[in-house]
Amino acid sequence: GNASGQTATAKVFIDPASPNVPGVTLSTEQWTNSTVTAAIKDNGDAHSGVARTEYSLDGRSLTTYSGVLSIADHGKHTVSARAIDNVGRISGTAGKTALVDKVAPVISKVEQPDSGHTEMTLAVTATDADSGVKGYAVTTEEKAPALDSFTADVPKADHNGVYYIWAVDKAGNISAAEKVNVTALDLVPPVVVTVETPVSYTHLTLPTTA
Numbered sequence: 001g002n003a004s005g006q007t008a009t010a011k012v013f014i015d016p017a018s019p020n021v022p023g024v025t026l027s028t029e030q031w032t033n034s035t036v037t038a039a040i041k042d043n044g045d046a047h048s049g050v051a052r053t054e055y056s057l058d059g060r061s062l063t064t065y066s067g068v069l070s071i072a073d074h075g076k077h078t079v080s081a082r083a084i085d086n087v088g089r090i091s092g093t094a095g096k097t098a099l100v101d102k103v104a105p106v107i108s109k110v111e112q113p114d115s116g117h118t119e120m121t122l123a124v125t126a127t128d129a130d131s132g133v134k135g136y137a138v139t140t141e142e143k144a145p146a147l148d149s150f151t152a153d154v155p156k157a158d159h160n161g162v163y164y165i166w167a168v169d170k171a172g173n174i175s176a177a178e179k180v181n182v183t184a185l186d187l188v189p190p191v192v193v194t195v196e197t198p199v200s201y202t203h204l205t206l207p208t209t210a
Contacts, residue, residue: 019045019083022053024096031131031171036098038069040081048086055081074102101130101171107178110165122155131170139164144174157182
């Protein structure tokens with residue numbers, strides 16, 4: 001029947017909220033033909049703290065995040081991430097899409113008008129299934145031009161001869177060249193012919209006075 005004269009006190013910590021949604025940062029969010037890296041950072045938890053962060057790539061099984069991810073395969077890739085705190089509460093999901101295009105565009109047709117004067121516009125049909133066609137370039141030799149040579153303008157020819165037409169996509173992939181032989185430009189100025197009118201003489205009889 002003896003009772004202790006001491007009182008024990010216990011603190012109970014209650015975590016009423018889920019951790020903050022983590023952040024996902026890609027090395028680029030634009031189309032690229034290079035490897036994309038993805039970094040995930042937890043944004044804290046106001047109570048028990050974040051125990052771990054998990055990620056999923058393209059809907060596959062969740063994996064504990066331990067370092068920067070590298071995404072090199074062609075296509076669109078979704079990176080999803082969530083945080084779990086020390087009492088097991090789960091945050092909302094963050095997500096970003098990595099855009100990797102490693103396939104060059106294809107030029108299927110180059111048409112030239114039937115005739116032209118000093119310049120003609122070439123009608124180019126080109127397709128790119130992923131990032132899309134960004135621009136065109138024209139060269140007179142079958143050597144791929146630098147990326148800064150491409151413009152959104154349609155290709156033009158300013159003399160008769162062989163041209164090579166190129167297309168580039170938004171990821172920086174350059175197509176194979178399409179060869180076209182321009183022959184319809186009329187670059188020779190007209191010749192002015194001088195026509196001389198011959199001088200004709202008429203016999204004129206003047207009246208005489210008495």
